[in-house]
Amino acid sequence: MTLRIQALCIDSTDPRIPAAFWEKALGWRRTHEEDDEIVLEPRAGSPEDGVAPDLLFLKVPERKEAKNRLHLDLRPADRDAEVARLESLGAKRVDVGQGAEVNWVVMADPDGNEFCVLRALRPDEMAG
Template sequence: MTAHKSRVCHFVIDCDDLDGAVQFWSAALDATEEPVADQSRHIYRRLRLPDSEIRVLLQHTADAKLSKERMHLDLEVEDVEAEVQRLETLGARRYDHQQARGFDFWVMRDPWGNEICVLEPVFPELLDRRQER
């Protein structure tokens, strides 16, 4: 087998309103928008996270959401309820409060129906590195 390099470069989130998605996800993740090629801007927007080399790529689609995603973002936070309320003010909504798996967390939906989980710290040492917003 030939040696090769690979890495995760994007986590892609589908939406039908790119400007709204940039606004929501930039605020939700404390991310900043990076430029994309002009000919791609009507389909894609890219966000840089403050503490990761993986980018969030927002992708315009008119396809309807039909079922549960097989991938989603987990956000670890110091105060789950405060973060859930903050995301609600940005346009997310509570979907399912989970307490049966040994964790107490909220499954939420962004304004386009994509799932986001808000949970207590899993990697507290990494969360401690994060600057307050």
């Protein structure tokens, strides 16, 4: 099969808001920008370049009303440090019913799109 995911599309009434957050959060580059769409791609030459799907931020007239049906899960080396860094960029912790016993943190970007910051992998969980 030759099918691959090209982009994850994120709707927004103002694509500049989530695009600016994710550009800083991921350290990705802006490769396309118009009034109604912005594309972010991994840093050129990085291991993710040409592999990870682009993030495409699209202008839509309606505001976000409910929990996302699709969200990003981020795997940092240090969950708590990453949560603090993302909060400094404008993300907020949110409750979507995950409960207190989970080992991830649910957050929302400045446009209200939820995402999760997972715990770091243990050495025995890392691919060799």
